[in-house]
Amino acid sequence: MGAQRIALDLAVSTFGQLEKYVPANDNHQGGRYIGLARREESQPVTRDVPDQEARQGDWMQTYTGRQFWPLDPRSEEVVIDDIAHSLSLQCRYAGHCRRFYSVAEHSVLLARWLRGKYGAMTALYGLLHDASEAYLVDVPRPVKPSLTGYKEVEAKVQAAVFQRFGLPADLPDTVHDADNRIIGDELVNLQPMEWHARHSDKLGVPIMLWSPAEAEEEFMWTFRALMDQTADVRGGKAGGKAA
Template structure:
C-alpha cells in the first residue's frame, strides 16, 4: 500500500503467514494459522540507535538488571514488562493484534454480522424473510447464545426464545460461501459466526465463516446442524382451504417444556378425507390418529408427528391466522419454552469459497442469534487507530499520521480503560505514559502526541456515534472527521493496521 492510497478503501488481501522463527504465537497453536508475517518482524526490527547492532529474532541477550514487576507474554511469544518497558521489546505485530481484539467503547457498543440480503431469516410468526427485507423491531424466532442448565440436573442446553431486530443496515463486506454435504449453502461476511459442531456427535461452538474456511484448508472437518428446513408460504385454493380448516377446527397445545402439539379434529367423512389428502400432498403425512372428546363422539384428531420442526413447517407454510397468533403470543410471553433440538446427524461442511466483496445485510438482534437458512447464526480499537491515521495522512506529514496510528498503542500492554475512569487512576496514567515513551522511542516518535492527533481522537467520536447506543452525551460531539466506519473483523483490522504501518514507514523514509 502506498502513502497516497491510505484514504482509499480496497478489499483485504488474504495472505498465508508462515510460522515465526524460534517463536510460537501465544494465541495460535496451529502452525501457519494466522501467524505473524516474518517480513513485518524484519521491518519493525531496525538497527539500534545506540550501538548499531541489529535487534533480531533472538533471546540471547546480555544479562540485564532486575526488572520492576512481572512480565507478560505477548502475541508473538515474547516477554514484555509493562511496569518497566524497554523500546527494543516493542513489536508492531503485538500492538496490531492486541488492539484488533479490544472494544473501542465499554458496554454500549453495537455489533452486527452479515448474511447476504437474499439469505432467509426465520421470524417469530414462522416466515422465512430475506435478511435484506428485515427492519428494526421485526420479531424473530431465536435461541440462547450460550447453553445453560434449566433446573438442578441434566446437561447445559440452548433453548428457543423470542428476539427482535435492533440493527438492519446494508454494508459491503468480504463474503464466504459455505457448502454442506446435502448441497445447501449459506453466504455471509467473513466474520459472521455460525453454530458449528467440531465432530459429528460433538458439542457445538461459535466459529466465524473465515475460521471455518481456514479449518477446512487445514483438513479439519466441521459440521453444522440444520435445525429447520426453510419453507415457502403456500398459496392457492387448496392451501387456503386447509389453513381455514386449521383455524376453525385445529388446535395448538403448548405445554411449556413438556412439548407442543398441533392437530385438527373432524368426524370421519369427506372433510376428514380431504384434510388427509392435502396433508399428504403437501408433505405432512407424518401424523397419528387420536380420540378427541367423549368416546362416543366419533371425532378423530390428526396430530402432527416429527417434533417442533414439523409443526413450525406446517404452521409457517399454511399461516392459519389464529394458530400462528397463538404461537407468537406464547413465544413472547415465555409460555413456549422448548430446547433447541440437535438430535439428528449434522451436515458436514464440505467446501468454502471466497465470494469477494459484496453487499450484505448488517443485522444485530436482541438475543445475538437467529436462524439463517435453517442454520444457527450469531450476530475495535485497531480500526479506530487506522481511520485516524488515514485521516491525518491526507493532511499532515507521515510522522504525524504514524503517531495517530500508535496513539492508543499503550493499550496493547495496559488494556483500554474507559475515558471517565482514567483521571482517577493516577498510577495507570503514569504506567501508560511510560509505555508510550518506550513505543515512541522504538519508532522514533515525539514524546508528546501532536495536537492534531488529540484533535482527531476527540472528533472521531462524532463519526462513531452510529456504532453506539443512543445517549444524551452524544450532543456535544458535532464535528466529525467524516471518516466511514468499516466494522472490520479482528482479523481484517489487524491486517489493515499492519498495512497502514508499512505505508507510513515507507512514506517517512521517502
C-alpha cells in the same frame, strides 16, 4: 465483501497501490517459527531474563511469545505485530457498541484522515496513539483518573512505542483534536443519548466495523506505508521486527 472493498479503495486512494501485509515477526519465516520455535503448541514461548537484570514489576506474555514489562517498558521489546493483533481484538467503549468496533480500526481510520490533512508523520502518530493499550488494555476514560499511577505507566509505555519507531515523544495537538472529533463519527455505533450532541464536529470518516482479522491487516498495511513515507524524517529507523 462490500466493507472490505470500500476499505481497500480507501487505503489505495490514500497511500497508492501497496503490497499486502507480510507478517513482521522475527520469529516467523516461511510459515514456521524460528529462534523461539515451539516444540509443541502447549509449550510456552518465553525468553528468560538473567538474574542480574532486575526489572520493575512482573512481565506479561505477548501475542508473539515475548516477555514485556508494562511497568518497565523498553523500546527494543516493542513489536508491531503484538500491537496490531492486540488492538484488533479490543473493542472500543468497553464493548458497549451495537457491533464490534476495534481499537485497531479506530487507529487506522484516524491515521488515514490525518494523512490527508497533515501528512504521513502526523498520520503515523495517529496510528500509534493508542499503542500502549496493547499492553495496558483500553481503559474507559471515566476510570483512568481514579487509577493511581496509571497515567504515568501509560506515558512510559507510549514513550517506548514512539522511541521504537523513531518518533519524538510528544503527541501532536492535531492528533489529540482528531482523536476527540472522531468520537462524533463513532456515535453511529452507540445507542443514542443526549451527550452525543457535544460531539457534532465530526471528522466525517465512515466506520467500517471490520472483523479483528480485517482490522489487524489494515493496521499493518497502513503502518508499513507510513513507515516507508516517513523514513527520511525519522532518520531511516526501521520498524516491525524486534531487535
